[in-house]
Amino acid sequence: MEEYIALRSIQQFYYCPHRWGLMQINCDWESNYFVVQGDILHEKVDIKELIKIGDKYQYKSLSVFNEDYGIFGIADVLELKKSKKGIRIELLNDSFDVEIVEFKNTFGKEQKLDDLLQIYGQKLCVDKMFGCNSKVCFYYNDIKRRSNVVITEKIKQEFENTIIKIKEYLKNNQIPEVKKGQKCSGCSLENICMPIKRKTKSFMKMVETTNEEITKYALCNK
Numbered sequence: 001m002e003e004y005i006a007l008r009s010i011q012q013f014y015y016c017p018h019r020w021g022l023m024q025i026n027c028d029w030e031s032n033y034f035v036v037q038g039d040i041l042h043e044k045v046d047i048k049e050l051i052k053i054g055d056k057y058q059y060k061s062l063s064v065f066n067e068d069y070g071i072f073g074i075a076d077v078l079e080l081k082k083s084k085k086g087i088r089i090e091l092l093n094d095s096f097d098v099e100i101v102e103f104k105n106t107f108g109k110e111q112k113l114d115d116l117l118q119i120y121g122q123k124l125c126v127d128k129m130f131g132c133n134s135k136v137c138f139y140y141n142d143i144k145r146r147s148n149v150v151i152t153e154k155i156k157q158e159f160e161n162t163i164i165k166i167k168e169y170l171k172n173n174q175i176p177e178v179k180k181g182q183k184c185s186g187c188s189l190e191n192i193c194m195p196i197k198r199k200t201k202s203f204m205k206m207v208e209t210t211n212e213e214i215t216k217y218a219l220c221n222k
Contacts, residue, residue: 004065005166007073007125011118013166014158020166021175022193055082057092064125069163075122077101077139087132098134100126107140111147116155117162123151 013020048061057080065072080089080096088095102119119136126134136149169176178193 003170004070004072005163007071007118007121010071010121010159010162010166011114014114014117014162016179017165017169017176018178018193021169024170025173025175056080057096064122064129066121066125066128068128069121069124071121071125071163073118073122073125075100075126076103078126087130089130098126098130098132100134100136101139101146102136103141104138105141107143107145107147111138111149113155113158116149116151117159119149120151120155120159 009020009024012023049059051058051060059078059080060076062075062078063072064075077100079099079101080086080092081099082094083097084095086096087098100119100122102115102122104115115138119138123134123136126132136151137146138149139146
């Protein structure tokens with residue numbers, strides 16, 4: 001039986017395969033400001049509950065999965081809005097349109113592809129579980145607004161390709177190489193991934209200072 005793949009793992013792999021390998025295969029982990037910031041944001045939706053807001057219901061922190069793809073994860077918010085054309089939810093005794101809301105910290109000019117893969121994976125799970133065609137959007141905490149997501153063929157293809165690559169690396173127990181042009185300044189694993197690069201300047205400074213002290217000592221004791 002193949003191992004199920006977490007949706008967050010798919011996002012992390014697309015962001016940086018090497019970072020994914022350090023966490024998934026090597027079990028390495030370090031936190032930083034950006035990780036903590038994200039954790040604080042998700043505290044708002046990490047409590048599993050069903051709440052009613054007007055004609056809407058919201059499932060918070062809903063566990064989702066899709067057996068066909070072998071994927072699972074958490075939907076931050078699954079929003080159900082009453083609609084005669086929607087799907088029937090027996091538990092709520094009514095019909096609803098379904099929308100997935102994924103929380104993100106900061107708004108950018110373009111939606112990032114790694115985030116789009118994550119929310120597309122959530123859609124695959126929700127559509128399979130509820131028998132629906134759910135809408136998807138991001139909620140950006142800094143501007144307090146939602147941004148609708150259009151699922152394109154590119155997103156679908158990248159998702160399929162990423163799943164294949166992840167399964168191959170897991171099968172071979174292999175950590176991917178760092179890809180060219182990878183931006184690492186905000187990564188919490190930078191010290192683990194590139195310890196020499198990070199410490200070169202401070203190391204060289206230490207060598208220079210030590211050499212100066214040795215030279216002074218030698219001159220003073222002539």
